[in-house]
Amino acid sequence: MSRRALAVGFSLLLSACATATETLSGLGIPTRAGSAQVLETIQRGGYLVSTLEGERFTLSFTFPSTPECVRVLQVPGLVGYTRVGRVGDIERGATVCSANGIASLEAWRDRSARFEVMSSDGTSTYQPFFVDPAVIMVRGSFPQLSRIGWSPTRDTVVMLPRNAACDTVANATEAQLKFYPSGFPAFTLSVDDSHCAVIGVADPL
16 A cells, blocks of 8 residues: 555544544544542442533542442542543542443434444343442443443343342343333333333443
């Protein structure tokens, strides 16, 4: 390949990156380090669920419950947030904690590009592995999550609120996952007449 062709290719790559950055910024998703307040951090199984408020966003994420993440996500606290990878990194001083999931799916959906579903089959299969008075966590395959850019979808943790309908759905171990382009919720898992809102997705620990 000639030097001219390489230069043109590099220029196009830079242009594409700049366009993507502008798009994310316009949607209210930070693309570089910015400050955010830690509003709340809750322990859920081996995860921390934390809500951050920045100048143009309020978003909730999940994190592994490591000593580093516990230190970074103390309340109250001012942290740095950088949109990298699928979710982002949180920094407090020299300590960095990487988010491994999203717990504000409606806000994330509204601020993100839409993606085609990788599979036309909306059936999800899973197994529950954690229950407390507020949430149920299940782990399995959820093809429709690709609509918000979540990938891979074949081994994912999904968080559900604790109620009678969601207890039924979780115990069924197979349900239909449906995506909604607006409003609440962003996703539901349904078994017959039992419909359960999905309130978070995360990587397995």
